Amino acid sequence: MNKNVALSLVMTLGVGLLAGCGSSNGNDSNTNAANAPSADAGNAGTNANGANAGGEADSSALKGTITWATHRTELVDTDLKKYVDAFEAKYPGTEVKIEGLKDYEQTIRVRMAANELPDVLSLVETTKADLPKFYEPLDDLGLDDNIYFKDYNSYDGKLYGITQQVAINGLLYNKKAFEKAGITAPPKTLDELYADADKLKTAGIVPMATAFKDGWTLQYWTDPAEFIYGSTKLRNDKINSDTPFTVDGPYGQGLGILKKLFDSGDLEKDVYSATWDQTQKDLASGKTGMMYIGNWAISNLLSNGLALEDIGFAPMPYDNSGTVKGMMRNDWAYAVSSTSKNKPLAKAFIKFMIEESGDYKDHMIISPLKDQQATLTPITDFMAFKPEMLEAQAVSEDVTAIENKMQFDPFKFIQEVTVNKMQEVFDGYNKKWQAAKAAVGK
Amino acid sequence: MVNGMSYALQKRILIILFLLVPIALLAVFALYPALYLVYLSFMSWDGYSPDKTWAGIGNYKEVFANKEIWGAFLHNLVYLGWGLLQNALGLFFAIMLNSKVKGRNAYRVLLFMPYIMNGVAVAYMFNYVFNSEYGSFNTLLHGIGLDSLAISWFGSPKAVNHVLGFITLWKFMGLNMVIYLAALQSVPSEIIEAARMDGASRLQTTLRVVLPNITKVIELNLFLTIIGTLEIFDLPFILTGGGPLGASDTFLTKTIDTAFKFNNFGMASAMSVTLITAVIVVLGLQRLATRRWSD
Numbered sequence: 001m002n003k004n005v006a007l008s009l010v011m012t013l014g015v016g017l018l019a020g021c022g023s024s025n026g027n028d029s030n031t032n033a034a035n036a037p038s039a040d041a042g043n044a045g046t047n048a049n050g051a052n053a054g055g056e057a058d059s060s061a062l063k064g065t066i067t068w069a070t071h072r073t074e075l076v077d078t079d080l081k082k083y084v085d086a087f088e089a090k091y092p093g094t095e096v097k098i099e100g101l102k103d104y105e106q107t108i109r110v111r112m113a114a115n116e117l118p119d120v121l122s123l124v125e126t127t128k129a130d131l132p133k134f135y136e137p138l139d140d141l142g143l144d145d146n147i148y149f150k151d152y153n154s155y156d157g158k159l160y161g162i163t164q165q166v167a168i169n170g171l172l173y174n175k176k177a178f179e180k181a182g183i184t185a186p187p188k189t190l191d192e193l194y195a196d197a198d199k200l201k202t203a204g205i206v207p208m209a210t211a212f213k214d215g216w217t218l219q220y221w222t223d224p225a226e227f228i229y230g231s232t233k234l235r236n237d238k239i240n241s242d243t244p245f246t247v248d249g250p251y252g253q254g255l256g257i258l259k260k261l262f263d264s265g266d267l268e269k270d271v272y273s274a275t276w277d278q279t280q281k282d283l284a285s286g287k288t289g290m291m292y293i294g295n296w297a298i299s300n301l302l303s304n305g306l307a308l309e310d311i312g313f314a315p316m317p318y319d320n321s322g323t324v325k326g327m328m329r330n331d332w333a334y335a336v337s338s339t340s341k342n343k344p345l346a347k348a349f350i351k352f353m354i355e356e357s358g359d360y361k362d363h364m365i366i367s368p369l370k371d372q373q374a375t376l377t378p379i380t381d382f383m384a385f386k387p388e389m390l391e392a393q394a395v396s397e398d399v400t401a402i403e404n405k406m407q408f409d410p411f412k413f414i415q416e417v418t419v420n421k422m423q424e425v426f427d428g429y430n431k432k433w434q435a436a437k438a439a440v441g442k
Numbered sequence: 443m444v445n446g447m448s449y450a451l452q453k454r455i456l457i458i459l460f461l462l463v464p465i466a467l468l469a470v471f472a473l474y475p476a477l478y479l480v481y482l483s484f485m486s487w488d489g490y491s492p493d494k495t496w497a498g499i500g501n502y503k504e505v506f507a508n509k510e511i512w513g514a515f516l517h518n519l520v521y522l523g524w525g526l527l528q529n530a531l532g533l534f535f536a537i538m539l540n541s542k543v544k545g546r547n548a549y550r551v552l553l554f555m556p557y558i559m560n561g562v563a564v565a566y567m568f569n570y571v572f573n574s575e576y577g578s579f580n581t582l583l584h585g586i587g588l589d590s591l592a593i594s595w596f597g598s599p600k601a602v603n604h605v606l607g608f609i610t611l612w613k614f615m616g617l618n619m620v621i622y623l624a625a626l627q628s629v630p631s632e633i634i635e636a637a638r639m640d641g642a643s644r645l646q647t648t649l650r651v652v653l654p655n656i657t658k659v660i661e662l663n664l665f666l667t668i669i670g671t672l673e674i675f676d677l678p679f680i681l682t683g684g685g686p687l688g689a690s691d692t693f694l695t696k697t698i699d700t701a702f703k704f705n706n707f708g709m710a711s712a713m714s715v716t717l718i719t720a721v722i723v724v725l726g727l728q729r730l731a732t733r734r735w736s737d
Contacts, residue, residue, distance in 0.1 A: 106702060109489060109490050109702075112490040113489065113490050124490075126490065126491065127488075127491070130490075130491055133491075133492070213596075213597075213683075213685060213686075215683070215685070269575065270574045270575060270594040270597055271597070272574070272594050272596060272597020272598070272685070272686045273573055273574045273575065273594055273596060273597055403704075404704040404705055404706060405704075405706075407510075407699070407700065407703075407704050407706075408704075409699075409703065412685075412687060412688065415685070415686070415687055416687055419687070420687075
């Protein structure tokens with residue numbers, strides 16, 4: 001008899017959760033209402049009502065336990081634990097369980113399908129229309145006007161994810177290696193870049209690292225194409241063309257820079273075995289001169305033994321005009337699950353992580369808050385070039401659909417362009433693009 | 443209560459009760475996922491959203507129309523070539539170690555050892571061996587003056603599949619050898635002795651007497667090898683990630699990319715079903731061929 005009661009309870013709970021999932025498409029108040037019956041499992045019901053769900057809510061209302069899933073597994077037992085301890089000390093009676101996931105994206109996707117997302121997590125991208133299904137709006141944190149990449153994870157005017165850091169891409173170089181090759185200042189024009197590469201090569205230093213084999217490190221090389229195009233809409237604007245990849249267009253010119261470096265032997269000796277693990281060491285030791293990558297890599301060089309004053313960071317020239325641009329990219333975004341049973345606490349935790357944790361200073365990365373100026377020397381050096389800063393954009397739904405249909409792998413695309421004949425590679429991709437575009441019906 | 447039942451009924455109830463758990467486990471963890479895979483192969487699904495839409499045989503059409511996917515099958519063929527060599531070597535070593543060689547147990551252990559090693563560990567080990575700049579193999583080649591042979595093993599589109607095929611040979615030859623060895627020891631010593639007395643040479647005994655007696659086991663080993671080569675996945679996935687430029691993609695790495703990189707679970711399921719079908723077809727052909735041969 002008892003078992004039957006328990007069973008039916010489980011069933012109703014399950015149904016309640018399902019109902020919550022189904023109705024969460026529209027407005028979030030429905031979600032809370034649907035979840036309220038199932039919240040009796042432990043959390044105070046008052047918390048589940050999202051009326052005062054701000055980070056600035058009365059701290060006495062913040063009680064209970066949340067789970068925080070993060071991709072930063074290497075920091076779970078050290079720095080992240082420290083931030084959680086500080087948070088729990090600030091709001092007594094709360095508990096944040098950290099869950100470091102090694103294969104983060106896959107694990108979360110499985111949980112997404114099972115409707116079992118943790119309370120606080122790094123947002124895994126879905127189509128924009130699906131954002132409200134899985135995530136809770138974060139507009140009531142009051143950060144909307146003060147963060148970079150607000151539009152990246154927004155849908156229908158609501159904000160669903162806040163980037164955990166801002167990354168600036170630039171030429172990261174070893175000042176000692178540049179000195180050894182007789183280079184006094186980072187290149188400001190494309191010609192200077194090629195000339196510097198020659199000087200480095202003569203000095204026995206690999207001029208430009210790519211970590212070619214790993215692929216992902218190459219993704220930043222489309223930045224020059226977007227600088228030339230003048231906007232970060234380049235990838236999305238493909239939708240207007242049946243032949244988006246042309247040798248004399250932005251893609252051809254932008255990727256042409258990497259290709260030219262490859263053709264003149266300025267990349268690693270054997271690009272196919274060049275990995276990021278080895279590249280960090282080589283950059284730090286001065287075996288390699290420079291690399292085009294995000295500012296977050298500065299801490300990698302430091303941990304590989306290069307002193308901060310020997311790390312240079314400068315915008316990447318994309319033509320010979322002498323004006324430079326810089327690309328800002330977002331990172332994983334903090335998000336709250338739409339099925340979380342303790343949303344106020346989850347939101348307060350995100351706000352704490354962004355505003356008070358000290359994460360940004362500790363790891364020498366750039367805060368997503370616009371009013372927090374970066375003070376790290378390499379970044380202020382970068383800014384001294386007065387680059388025009390561009391904000392990367394989310395790939396639009398239609399373009400994603402077509403790219404998935406044609407099985408477009410941007411890393412492989414850049415690899416192929418670099419080592420093969422550009423025209424042939426572009427022809428192949430244009431053909432696939434056209435076919436997939438027709439198949440998807442856009 | 444039990445007393446009222448006939449013995450046969452009790453027995454039946456007992457059998458059903460005992461079978462219930464394993465069959466339920468089988469149904470939940472093997473049958474249901476397999477059927478669900480077939481179901482998914484007819485759907486269009488991105489892997490996480492709640493909506494799946496009916497795609498009919500569209501996924502299958504796409505699999506068969508996609509040249510890159512079938513190109514990946516050609517890479518599997520390279521592994522098959524190395525797999526056949528692996529069987530030949532396994533048989534060779536088994537015959538060698540079946541005779542009274544000094545220290546044969548030590549040799550057996552040495553040759554079988556790679557199979558016990560974890561696949562990922564093997565991958566990392568060979569990553570160091572074949573690294574083009576720091577690898578031990580190229581260092582050796584440079585050391586003996588064969589600089590022109592010291593190429594980028596994982597970087598050359600032509601060499602990469604052969605290098606990976608060689609690693610699978612190294613890892614799985616021991617298994618083949620042990621199975622052959624067991625088969626060889628089950629060949630009755632009387633008939634071998636009889637052949638010897640009739641004046642057959644050692645080679646003749648092996649070819650005419652021993653081998654015909656172990657065709658079933660050769661068939662089994664080929665079966666294992668063919669399945670292994672069609673489903674090869676861990677080495678290219680870890681060592682090359684399908685690179686350089688897709689030259690070492692196999693059917694399975696393509697399937698995984700389709701599902702997890704391009705969020706096309708429907709088509710990935712269709713690819714898996716296609717692979718299963720391909721395995722069945724190839725094995726059917728193999729059975730047909732070996733049956734004719736052994737008759």
